[in-house]
Amino acid sequence: MTAMDAQTIIAKRIAQELRTGMLVNLGIGIPTLVANHLPPGVNVYFQSENGLIGTGPVPEPGMAQARLTDAGGKAVSALPGACTFDSAMSFGLIRGGHVAMTVLGGLQVDQQGLLANWMIPGKMVPGMGGAMDLVTGAKRVVVAMQHSAKGKSKVVQRCNLPLTSVRPVDLVVTELAVIAFPGGRATLMETAPGVSVQQVIEATEAELVVPSSVPSMQL
Amino acid sequence: MQTISLAKAVELIPDGASLMLGGFMGVGTPELVVDELVRQRKRDLTVIANDTAFPGVGIGKLVDARLVKKAIVSHIGTNPETQRQMIAGELQVDLVPQGTLIERIRAGGFGLGGILTPTGVGTVVAEGKRTIEVEGKAFLLEIALKADFALVQAFLADTTGNLAYALTARNFNPVIAMAGGTVIVEAEHIVPTGVIAPDHVMTPATLVDYLIANA
Numbered sequence: 001m002t003a004m005d006a007q008t009i010i011a012k013r014i015a016q017e018l019r020t021g022m023l024v025n026l027g028i029g030i031p032t033l034v035a036n037h038l039p040p041g042v043n044v045y046f047q048s049e050n051g052l053i054g055t056g057p058v059p060e061p062g063m064a065q066a067r068l069t070d071a072g073g074k075a076v077s078a079l080p081g082a083c084t085f086d087s088a089m090s091f092g093l094i095r096g097g098h099v100a101m102t103v104l105g106g107l108q109v110d111q112q113g114l115l116a117n118w119m120i121p122g123k124m125v126p127g128m129g130g131a132m133d134l135v136t137g138a139k140r141v142v143v144a145m146q147h148s149a150k151g152k153s154k155v156v157q158r159c160n161l162p163l164t165s166v167r168p169v170d171l172v173v174t175e176l177a178v179i180a181f182p183g184g185r186a187t188l189m190e191t192a193p194g195v196s197v198q199q200v201i202e203a204t205e206a207e208l209v210v211p212s213s214v215p216s217m218q219l
Numbered sequence: 220m221q222t223i224s225l226a227k228a229v230e231l232i233p234d235g236a237s238l239m240l241g242g243f244m245g246v247g248t249p250e251l252v253v254d255e256l257v258r259q260r261k262r263d264l265t266v267i268a269n270d271t272a273f274p275g276v277g278i279g280k281l282v283d284a285r286l287v288k289k290a291i292v293s294h295i296g297t298n299p300e301t302q303r304q305m306i307a308g309e310l311q312v313d314l315v316p317q318g319t320l321i322e323r324i325r326a327g328g329f330g331l332g333g334i335l336t337p338t339g340v341g342t343v344v345a346e347g348k349r350t351i352e353v354e355g356k357a358f359l360l361e362i363a364l365k366a367d368f369a370l371v372q373a374f375l376a377d378t379t380g381n382l383a384y385a386l387t388a389r390n391f392n393p394v395i396a397m398a399g400g401t402v403i404v405e406a407e408h409i410v411p412t413g414v415i416a417p418d419h420v421m422t423p424a425t426l427v428d429y430l431i432a433n434a
Contacts, residue, residue, distance in 0.1 A: 049317065050243040051387045066246070067374070067388040073244025073272070073297070078386070086421075087243070087269065087390045088325050091318030095338060125305070125314070126296025127270075128344075133318035136338045166341035 006175030009192055010144050012037045012219050013173050014103055017142060018044050022100035023093070025049060025134055028072050030144040031103035045081075047099060049130045051090050054082025071130070094130065095137035102138035104131060106145040106172070108159045111206035113168030113181035115143060116161035128164065135165035147174035153205035155179065155186065176200050178217065185209050190217045220380030220424050222432040228403050229255040231429075235288075237265040237366040239324065239395035244270060244297060245277030247388030249372040249405035251431070253280050263288040267324070267366050269317065269391055270294040271301040285309070291364070293317035316344060319361050321394055326363035328397025333362040369399020373422070375415055376406035380424030383415045396422045403429045 011033035018024060018034075022044045026032050035046060035057075046055040048070045055070060056077035064075035078084075093099055108116040115135060118128040135141050145154055155172065171189075172179040177200045178190035187209040191200055197214050229252060232238070242248025248268075256264075257280055266287050272279040281287050282301050289311040295301040304310035315323070322334045335358035339345050349360040371392050374385035382404060384392055396402050404427050 048387065050246070051390050065386065067386040069244065069246045069387050071243070073246060084386050084389060086384075086393050087317070087321040088394050091321055095318050095336065125302065127292065127294035127312075127314040128316050129270075129294040129296070130317040132316040132342065132344065133338045136340075137318075162343045163341065165338070 006146055007033055009175045009217070009219065010146075010173050013178065013217050014142055014144055015039060017101065017171070018042050020044065023047055023053065023098060025094065025099050025102040025138065027102070027104040027131070027134075029105045031105060034103055034144070047090070047093065048076065049090050049094065049134075051085050051087060052076075052078065052082060054079045056082070091130070091133055094133045097137060097139055099134070099138040101140040101142060102134040103142045103144050104134060106143040106154060108154050108156050108161050109143055109145075109169060109172050110156050110159045111186040112184050113170070113186065114159055114166065115141070115164045115169050116159040117143075117164050119162055121162065131164050135169065136167055140171075141167070141169040143169050143172045145172070145174060147176045147203050153203060155204045155206045157206050176203055179208070187211065188214050190215050192217050193219060220427045221429055223429045225251055225255050225431050225434065226259075228252070228429050228431050229259050229261070231401065231403070232256070232261055232368055234261055235263040236261070236368055237267065239366040239369045239391070239399050240266060240268040240278055241370070241372045241390060241392035241395055242268060242272065242277050243387065243390040245272035245279070247372050247384070247390050247392055248272065248277035249370050250277065252370050252403065252405050253277060256281060256286065257284045260284075260286070262286055265289040265291070265366070267291045267364060269320070271298040273297050274300045282310070289313070291315060291320070293320050321391060323361050323364040324391070324394050324398045327365040328394065331363055333360055335359070336361055365398050365400065366395070367400050369395040369402045371396050371402060371404045371422070373404055373406045375408050375410050376404055376427075376430050377410050377412040377415050377424070379412045380404070380427040380430055381412070381415050381420040382406070382422035382427065383419055384421055389421070393422050396426050401428045402426055403431065405431050409433060
């Protein structure tokens with residue numbers, strides 16, 4: 001499976017979680033791709049935490065506005081009905097539970113659903129940006145990540161990287177599986193097309209609860 | 220509010236000053252003020268801002284010129300030079316969750332001692348801080364932040380000093396305008412008083428100490 005295929009599976013599956021009217025915050029990387037796979041008829045508001053609700057696609061060539069950017073500093077457009085605000089308001093929306101769903105990348109998720117996604121001590125210290133607030137405050141937290149990195153499972157028994165929050169995430173979607181955490185235990189909800197339950201278990205360090213019937217993702 | 224030249228405004232800032240700067244990845248950063256800080260070689264600065272942007276952009280220019288002693292920011296991932304100086308021990312970086320950073324600044328400007336936030340509870344961010352339980356829920360006590368100067372970028376300033384911001388260039392700007400001891404404003408457009416309707420003023424003129432005059 002190529003990396004691009006994996007990203008598309010993840011983004012398409014997560015896009016199915018979106019419902020009309022939701023305020024949604026997408027992180028950078030795979031989460032950004034979710035916007036490209038909105039199911040027909042579903043209209044959501046995307047928030048950019050630098051101060052925008054109603055983030056639209058990358059502008060046509062020559063139509064970029066230097067003061068209209070996403071949280072990565074890249075030019076975006078604003079959809080009809082968009083609004084802008086300062087950073088205190090933006091994080092009030094996030095921490096205050098007004099964001100229905102956030103989709104973030106992950107370095108590790110453990111079997112209780114705890115996420116580590118902001119630093120690798122001694123190697124990568126980019127800063128947490130808005131990730132800690134998003135995981136703490138969004139109503140629903142979805143992690144978009146590849147199942148493994150360098151042959152090692154990213155769904156682990158216990159995170160050894162610094163945690164982003166002590167609030168567990170709600171859903172993890174990888175190119176192999178959908179995992180949720182009912183009762184605080186990692187539970188295999190779906191497998192990717194052509195992937196067996198056994199393959200997921202073998203690729204996963206965490207102890208997975210496997211229900212008697214595990215459906216395949218409908219992509 | 221007084222009008223002032225760019226050079227004179229930056230002459231007000233001593234070496235070692237603490238500065239709050241608007242901007243998110245360089246968008247909404249007072250770029251002329253930054254260039255003048257570099258030209259006048261203001262050193263040992265403490266910078267409080269969302270991020271250090273990119274090398275050669277916004278606050279990144281202060282880092283490139285090695286004028287920053289300490290940065291209190293939420294993110295340095297887009298600036299490898301900040302990371303290099305941090306790892307080399309030349310630049311102290313305090314990483315603060317973005318929502319906590321802006322609320323600490325807001326608290327500073329709004330006369331509060333600090334804020335209670337659930338963000339960071341139980342993580343490395345909580346180390347050395349008080350965790351306070353309120354109605355059964357844990358919060359971190361995060362103390363207020365102020366600075367000697369707030370360096371604000373506005374889209375419009377009227378000749379009274381009222382400010383309005385544009386699109387995502389607003390970000391930290393109206394909040395730091397409350398928390399800086401001296402507030403210096405660089406505006407893209409200086410317009411006659413009245414052009415910004417009262418309901419559309421985002422920062423009242425009484426907060427502005429200096430408005431940089433057109434060159």
